[in-house]
Amino acid sequence: MKDPYRVLGVTADASDDQIKTAYRELARKYHPDNYVNNPLGDLAQEKMKEINDAYDTIQRTRQGGPQNGQGYYQQPSSFADVRRLINAGRVAQAEELLDGVPQSRRDGEWHFLKGSICYNRGWLEQALEHFSRACELNPQNPEYRAALNQLLWQRQNGYVRGGGYQQHMGGNHCDCCDLCAALYCFNCCCNCLGGGF
Amino acid sequence: MFGYVRPYKPELKIAEYDTYKAVYCGLCKQLGRSFGPLARLTLSYDFAFLAALAMAISPDKPDMKRQACAFNPVKRCLCCQQSTELEITADVAMILLYHKLRDNLADERLPKRAGSWLLLLFAKRPYRLAAQRRPHAAAAAETAMAQQARLEAQRCDSIDLASEPTAGALAAIFAGLGDDPATVRVLERMGYFLGRYIYLIDALDDIEQDLRDNNYNPFVLHYGLLPGDTQAIAAVRRQAKGVLYMTIAQIGSCYDLLELQRLGGILGNIVYLGLKNSVNTIIHQAEGSKMDERPL
Numbered sequence: 001m002k003d004p005y006r007v008l009g010v011t012a013d014a015s016d017d018q019i020k021t022a023y024r025e026l027a028r029k030y031h032p033d034n035y036v037n038n039p040l041g042d043l044a045q046e047k048m049k050e051i052n053d054a055y056d057t058i059q060r061t062r063q064g065g066p067q068n069g070q071g072y073y074q075q076p077s078s079f080a081d082v083r084r085l086i087n088a089g090r091v092a093q094a095e096e097l098l099d100g101v102p103q104s105r106r107d108g109e110w111h112f113l114k115g116s117i118c119y120n121r122g123w124l125e126q127a128l129e130h131f132s133r134a135c136e137l138n139p140q141n142p143e144y145r146a147a148l149n150q151l152l153w154q155r156q157n158g159y160v161r162g163g164g165y166q167q168h169m170g171g172n173h174c175d176c177c178d179l180c181a182a183l184y185c186f187n188c189c190c191n192c193l194g195g196g197f
Numbered sequence: 198m199f200g201y202v203r204p205y206k207p208e209l210k211i212a213e214y215d216t217y218k219a220v221y222c223g224l225c226k227q228l229g230r231s232f233g234p235l236a237r238l239t240l241s242y243d244f245a246f247l248a249a250l251a252m253a254i255s256p257d258k259p260d261m262k263r264q265a266c267a268f269n270p271v272k273r274c275l276c277c278q279q280s281t282e283l284e285i286t287a288d289v290a291m292i293l294l295y296h297k298l299r300d301n302l303a304d305e306r307l308p309k310r311a312g313s314w315l316l317l318l319f320a321k322r323p324y325r326l327a328a329q330r331r332p333h334a335a336a337a338a339e340t341a342m343a344q345q346a347r348l349e350a351q352r353c354d355s356i357d358l359a360s361e362p363t364a365g366a367l368a369a370i371f372a373g374l375g376d377d378p379a380t381v382r383v384l385e386r387m388g389y390f391l392g393r394y395i396y397l398i399d400a401l402d403d404i405e406q407d408l409r410d411n412n413y414n415p416f417v418l419h420y421g422l423l424p425g426d427t428q429a430i431a432a433v434r435r436q437a438k439g440v441l442y443m444t445i446a447q448i449g450s451c452y453d454l455l456e457l458q459r460l461g462g463i464l465g466n467i468v469y470l471g472l473k474n475s476v477n478t479i480i481h482q483a484e485g486s487k488m489d490e491r492p493l
Contacts, residue, residue, distance in 0.1 A: 029453055040386055043379055043454050122364060122389050123357035124443045154446035155439040158473045160453075 004054035016062070023055045028162040036147060037116040039089060082113050091120050108138035115147065127151065201398045202391070203242035204463060205470035213462040215275055219261050220252065220460075221245045223277025226266075227287045230279065232323035234267075236291065243395070244290040246467055251282035251374050253460040254384075288327040289334050289370055295324035296338045300345075304412055334370050341366035349413040356440060359415035360396040367392030380456065387451035394444045394472060401437040402479050404430060434480050445472045 005012045008022045030048045035041040079101075085094035095117050101110060115130030131148040138144055153161045204217060224245055228236040252259045260278040265271075277283060298320055301313040328335035344362035353359050371388025375381040400407075400414050407414035408424045416422070420433045445468075452468045 034450060038450065040383055040451065040454055043383060044450075046379075047454065118357070122386070122393065122447070124447070125356045125440060128443075151443060154443045156442065158442035158445040158449075158476075159469060160446050160450045 002050070002054070004057040007050055007054035008058070019055070019058055023051065026051045031162055033146070033150070034160045034162050036150065037086075037119045039091075039120050079109055079113055086113065086116055086120070091117050108134040108136075108141060108144060110134075111137065112141075112144045112147065119147075119151075124151065128155075200242050201395060201472075201475040202246045202467060203471050203475065204466045205474045208470055209466050210462060213466065216261075216460065217245070217249065217463045219275040219277050220249045220259075220463075222264075222266060222274055223259075223261075223280075223283055224248050224286055224290075226276065227279065227283040228290070231284065231287045232291060232326065235319065236287075236323055239290065239294050241290070244286050246464075247289065248277075248283055248286040249460050249463055249467075251286060252277075252280070253457045253464055254375065254380060254455060255280075255282055256458065258459070285331065285374070288331045291320070291323050291327040292331065292335050292338050293366075295320045295327075296342050299342065303346075304410075306410070331373075333373055337366045337369035352413070352418060354415065354418035356397070356415050356419050359400075360393040363396035364389045364392035367395070383451050383454045387448055387455075390444050390447040390451065394441060394448065397437070397441055397444065398476060398479065401434065401441065401476070404433065404437075405483070431484065434483060438476055438480060441476045442473065445476075448472065 005014070008019060008026065010018055010022045014022070027048065030044045030051065032041070032045060032048065035044040038044070079098070082094045082097050085091075085097070094113070098110060098114055098117070111130045111134035115127045115134060118124075118127035118130060128148075128151050131144060131151060134141070134144040135148050150161060204214075206214070209217070221240070221242075225237050225240045228240060257280070259280055259282070261275050262278060263273045264276040265273050266276070295317070298313055298317045302310060302317060305313055341362040344365075348359055348362065368385045368389035371391070372381050372385040375384045397415075400416055403412070404414060404416055404422070406412070408417055408422060408430075416433055416437050420429070420436065422429055422433055449468055452464070457464065
C-alpha cells in the first residue's frame with residue numbers, strides 16, 4: 001500500500017487539521033458526482049478509495065478514528081438494459097438499443113441516456129441538448145437535473161464543480177460559494193465515513 | 198492551430214516559469230537536433246505543454262543544465278537535455294505542423310498560398326523522418342486530415358462532429374505517451390478534449406475571417422452566421438466560449454486523474470488557467486475591449 005501521507009499530499013508531521021483539509025480537498029475533487037457518465041469514473045472511484053483508505057489509516061494510527069463505509073445508489077430505469085450496458089462501458093451496443101426505440105417512446109430517460117452516451121464520447125454539445133430535453137420532459141428528476149447542471153456549470157466556469165484550481169489561487173477568499181462548498185464537502189466526508197465525525 | 202495551450206503567467210511561480218522555459222528551450226534544441234536549425238523556428242507553446250506532460254508522467258527525472266543559446270548567446274538559461282520525451286514531442290510537432298501547412302494550402306488564396314507552399318516544401322523531408330520514427334502518430338494525423346476534408350465537403354454543421362477528427366488524432370498521440378493501461382485511458386481522453394479545444398478555439402479565432410473568405414467554420418454553419426451581422430457574431434462568440442469552457446472542464450477532470458511525478462505546478466496552471474485565458478484573450482481582442490487584470 002502507498003504511503004497514506006503521500007496520497008493526501010501532506011508530510012508525516014502534518015497536523016490533524018491539515019490532514020483533514022487535504023482530505024476534504026481531494027475528496028471534493030474526486031467525488032463520484034464529478035465523474036458521472038465519465039468513462040474514467042472507475043479511476044476516479046479508485047482514487048477516492050485510495051484517499052479514503054489513506055485517511056482511515058492515518059486516523060487509525062493516530063487515534064483509532066472512525067471507520068469507513070460508502071454507499072452507491074442506482075435508480076430504477078425504464079431502459080434498465082441500456083443503463084447496464086452504459087455502466088459496463090459498452091456504449092456502442094447501448095446506443096444501438098436506444099436508437100431502435102420508436103420516437104413515441106423517447107421519454108426523459110431516453111434523452112438522459114442518449115445524453116450520457118454523447119458525454120461519454122466527448123460530444124458535449126449534443127449531450128447538453130439531450131440533458132436539457134430530459135429535464136424538460138421530467139423536471140422533477142434530480143438525476144437529469146444534476147447532469148444538466150454539471151454541464152451548465154462547466155460551461156460557465158471551465159472546470160468541473162468541486163475540481164479546479166482553488167488550492168493554488170492564493171489569498172483566502174471566503175465568500176458564500178466557499179461556504180457552500182465547505183458544507184457540501186463536509187457532508188460528503190461524513191457520508192464517506194459513515195457519519196463518523 | 199498553434200499557440201493556444203500556454204501558461205497564464207501572472208499566476209506562475211518564478212521557479213515554475215524557469216522550469217517551463219527549460220522545457221521550452223529543450224524542445225527548441227531538440228527540434229534542431231532532429232530536423233536541422235531551421236526547424237527550431239517552428240517551436241510553439243502547445244508542444245512545450247506536450248513535452249512537459251510527457252516529462253511529468255515519466256519515471257525518469259529530466260536532466261536540466263544551464264546553457265547558452267544561439268538566439269541569446271550572452272545569457273545562460275536552464276535547459277532540458279536530450280530525452281525520449283523531447284524526441285517524441287519534436288517528431289509529433291513536425292507531423293502536425295506538416296498537416297497544418299497542407300491544410301493552409303488548401304484553404305488560402307494567393308499570395309499567402311505561395312508562402313504555405315514554400316514552407317511545405319521545406320517541411321516535407323523533416324516530416325518523412327518524423328513519420329518514419331512515429332508511424333502511429335503520422336497515421337492518426339493522416340486519418341484526421343482525410344476525415345476533416347470529408348466533413349468540410351459535406352459542410353458539417355455539428356460542432357461535436359467537426360472537432361472529432363482533430364480530437365481523435367490527439368487522443369491517439371496522447372495515448373502513446375503512457376505505459377500502464379489506466380494512464381493510457383486517461384491520456385487518451387485528455388488528448389481527445391485537448392484536440393477538441395485546439396480545433397474549436399482556432400475556429401473561434403477565425404470566425405470573422407472565415408465568414409469573409411467563405412471558408413468552412415463549424416460555428417458559422419451551426420449558428421447560421423451571415424457576414425456583417427456584428428451583433429450575431431458577438432453572440433456566437435459568447436456561445437463558443439461556453440463550448441470551450443465545457444471542453445476545458447473535461448480536460449481538467451482527466452488531468453486530475455494523472456499520476457504526476459513532477460511539473461504539476463506548470464501543468465495545472467496551463468490546464469486550469471492558461472486554456473481559459475486563451476479563450477478570453479481572443480474574445481476580448483475581437484470585441485476590442487481591454488482585458489481585466491485578473492480575468493479569471
